[in-house]
Amino acid sequence: MIGKRFLAISVALLALLTLPSLSWGEAKYVFFMIGDGMSTAQREAASLYLGSPTAMDSMAVRGTATTHCLDSSITDSAAAGTALATGRKTNSKVVSMDPSGTKPYETIAEKASKKGMKVGIVSSISLDSATPACFYAHQKNRKDYYDIAVQIPKSGFHYFAGGGFVRPRGLKGVRPDVVGIIERGGYRYVRSLEGFRALSKDDLPLVAVTPILTGGASMAFDIDRREGGPSLAELTAKGIELLDGPEGFFLMVEGGKIDWACHANDGATAVFDTLAFDQAVQVALEFQRTRPDTLVVVTGDHETGGMSLELAKKDRERFVSVIDRQRISYEAFDEITLSYRRSTAGKGSLEKLLPRIEKAFGISWQELSTVEKESIKKAFVESMKEPKDRTKGKDFSRLYGWHDPLSVSLTGIIGARGGISWTTFGHTGQPVPVTAEGEGQDLFSGSYDNTDIPKKILTAMGMEHRNR
Template sequence: MIFMRGRRFLAKFVLATVMVTVLAGGAWADRAKYVFLMIGDGMAMPQRNAAEIYLASMAGKDARPGIVKLAMSTLPAQGFCTTYSTNSIITDSAAAGTALATGNKTKSGVIAMNPTGTESHETIAEMAHKRGMKVGIVSSVSIEHATPACFYSHNESRNDYYELACQLPESGFEYFAGGGFKKPKGPKGDQPDVMGIIDKAGYRITETIEDFRKLSKEDGKIVAINPVLWSGKAMPYAVDETDRSISLADFTAKGIELLDNPEGFFMMVEGGKIDWACHANDAVSSIGDTIAFDEAVKVALDFYNDHPEDTLVVVTGDHETGGLTIGFAGTKYDTFFGKLDGQKMSYEAFDLVLVDYRKSTEGKGSLEDFFPQVEKAFGLSLKGQDAVTGSELASLKQAFAESMKGSKERSEDQETYLLYGGYEPFSIALTHLLNRRAGLAWTSYAHTGVPVPVSAVGVGQETFNGYYDNTDVFRKMTSAMGL
């Protein structure tokens, strides 16, 4: 299965989803004192829907199509927002994050500034902090990545990771957690270590589970980095997670513990690798991280249920990624999500297995020799009732041949890009094959321009119904907060 910490998670998740209750209505306080903005990066309706269909399938409901609702889908207010930037219908995370964080449109690539990078926009997190509220920024990707950076920093380029990281301690925010830092010593590795800069600014940095669990309010300002970091200094995919890792839900719960105070708090929590999985057209990894993100949402809802009169929880995405859809020409009106259960690791983890094999065989390995690894990782086989078909095998052979080449020897034409999107060819061919069998399809390795859902509960929840722009999410939240 694709869940955090293996198979035991499904029963727990389904039970929790069935039992989750959300208090709606009632007399609200004058303003929201406790505010959660939960952002599933790359998450639109298809990503939510795929997770819900998968959960139903794993609960044995293939014979009767249906869904097992995510917690975010149970919130009383449900709306949609547009996501375009100033220079494209298809936004990037920097422009979309800026819209959500500041209520202003900007061009793709810009962090919390105007399109020319000449004027900074105050963020909702900065406004809350100025009011006296404590602030937390949590993400499953590196903490200076585009979405989290939009709430505490300002830069004309999202790629200036070092400068963005250096602005972290300048914000004075009390809690940063999740991923690490992509360029801790600058792009050339010759600048002062950002970890030292953060330490000198009075932050306590934790990098182990033991130190994380011991954190208390007495520790002051915190930067909590996950003990296990994968490429891009991000947390592992949920499907690859082990007991050595801290979950997004755990980071959210600790944030509440550390930030809770009479003046209230604002916390932004991002499920950043939903986007990464969808870029690679890996439905299983996307579903796993969507469910992991929803576990963090449930932590926020638990807090809301204890403080219904002065809490606001908003769940949305910054854009859709991959052009995911439920339905494929080869399966017509049917879906077979149970077939996804054969995948035991992300494309990223499988890439490592494939690279090791390429090195050990000096690029001269055979598909037949390597296929036991495929069966172990994806549940596919060369023989038996559910063996790969002739056309499937042909596409796998083509992709395997490309993967056995060195990076400089691979094809770079448009047709090859359409097949593999610049990723490890054999890994992408396998995820595409499995997705098509399940009845899922993709249109892109990039973002798309479709609207994303917005779900809310709490103070001012009714304003989040309807259809509006992503900049309006900021305005609705600041209005509820009385900012």
């Protein structure tokens, strides 16, 4: 009898206690920030370089998420992006659809848009690449870049900014230009820095592509960023300025080239791109401090390279000096090697290229060991051949992956000198850290599946019942 009454009172009390929490405490401004290929080592490397924790590693709550997808323990960015955008697992290469690529899965960004929130998609790589695509498009294969890009105007989202388009006129270059389709869809298209900086809320919806694009229509690596290219942080700040309003916003920001740098085992370039991403996180956190009803969530979609650090305190100086001495990315050095091969018809000498190597990577030939010199000589011979004429087979791909042999042999040697080592040129199945701060932050502690992350964000947004 008493037990029953007690239970009834408890239930009533519980209902009273939980009611208000449904009407207040909802995240109205949401930042979902994804470092592609970024796990613990990538984040640690950035902190080690700074000598203090990065903004993303100073956030209030930390958890861990799995990364595997439906058909593999090692995911690609499409299946991982689908998990993060929709809360559903799918197969590699599939963009926010079921594994057969027939049924679209609704994304968290689409849900936010439906609710009336403003939505922004920012990436340092092309806007039609897997991670950003997973938030606004539905496509069986991530490589159908054109079919993905033309879904931008259909999304109804408000702010797209970052890299350009990989196939603006389709695979064969004969389809109507993507930019025209976007403009006819009612979007403003901006390509100049002045145009970008002058944008106001009246210009929404819009697509802003950075004026300087490098390989794969991506923004330049931060280590190579020249005058005229806005940083990821600036794209994020602009997103806040344009999307801010009483209806709230959902802003996805991807640091896409951390992954690329790690694919090429280029430690210095990875550190600088991770720091550029961290500056974007800093911008979001500064906004959060003035608006408590903001949630900032930072994670990676998977790990790339099997990066590991010696992390011995006494070695920090060595690590920093190695990172600082490198002047350009592997991507920029690839261009130097390529133009040298072309100008010499593949008959140039390593001696002639040495000053460029020494300048780019901050090493002198004299300080290299015999083994290191031999591996550079061997790679140089391969790099002077046309790609189709290069040595085939397992040993070759184990040494260089699909990269320019000279670049990756140099990044490997340089990294090792700074205590950075790698196990692969591909992705790994490692879990990724998740950090969160702001409204609903406590949902993100503990260990969980990557598909739980968007569910937790929705819960924080008050769009699904709390089911902790």
